[in-house]
Amino acid sequence: MAALINPSILSADFVNLERDLQAIATADFAHVDVMDNHFVPNLTLGLPVFERLAKVSPVPLDAHLMIDEPDRWAPAYAEAGAASVTFHAEAATAPVRLARELRRLGARAGVALRPATPVEPFLDLLAEIDMILVMTVEPGFGGQSFIEGTLPKIRRARKAVSESGLDVWIQVDGGISRETIERAADAGANVFVAGSAVYGAQSIPAEIAALRDLAAKHAH
Ligand code: DX5
Ligand code: ZN
DSSP states (O other), X not given: OOOEEEEBGGGSOTTOHHHHHHTTTTSSOEEEEEEBSXXXXXXXXXXXXXXXXXXXXXXXXXXXXXXXXXXHHHHHHHHTTOXXXXXXXXXXXXXXXXXXXHHHTTOEEEEEEOTTSOSHHHHTOGGGOSEEEEESXXXXXXXXXXXXXXXXXXXXXXXXXXXXXXXXXXXXXXXXXXXXXXXXXXXXXXXXXXXXXXXXXXXXXXXXXXXXXXXXXXXX
16 A cells, blocks of 8 residues: 655645645645644634635645534535545544545545544444544644554554455554654554654655655555
8 A cells, every 4th residue: 555645734834835835746635734722722724724725736635624513614625625534533423424424525534533532433434434544643733742652553443444455544643754654654554644844854855755765665
């Protein structure tokens, strides 16, 4: 399975988002962190900005909704053109209904899990989703350090996905860099979000390529 690299524009310059999307044109997706200051203690951007990003991005958008009431808000991100919409398991009232709605609207449906949220309740529901996002930091901020204790959850998710024969992606987000990406890939992740590692690099295209190569060496 190929390794996908999704830089997070949380680490971009918010007055130059179009320029900073162009800077990651060699990436697989642009990861867009939507925060509402309720589900997480931070506030980023919402639908009007996302709609404009979708119009100018050279790569498909991967929306990560760290918001309350995703049942109410997530479908609009699919309608705005997100290729993938990920909502948090802890915030959704009816995750399967929401995932079905996102798919009906043409987006991939992702379910995100905070570090202390178990993956097991979703392992019988893999047919209903396209991606599991295993958060490798507590959501809310870029630049935090990778939580090693999330690796067993990635392994259990990969084992269940492999046994199911379904094409469910496993994404990791938080603290991903050249130092940590191999362990996440080895545990079974195939989609890698990196914010500070990519936007803080001397050469953004070289960093994307380096991360992709390291992950691909450990691909399942
Ligand atoms: C954190 C966000 C991440 C963040 C990752 O809540 O979901 O996408 O941008 O940033 P780094 O890669 O710097 O840990
Ligand atoms: Zn994110």
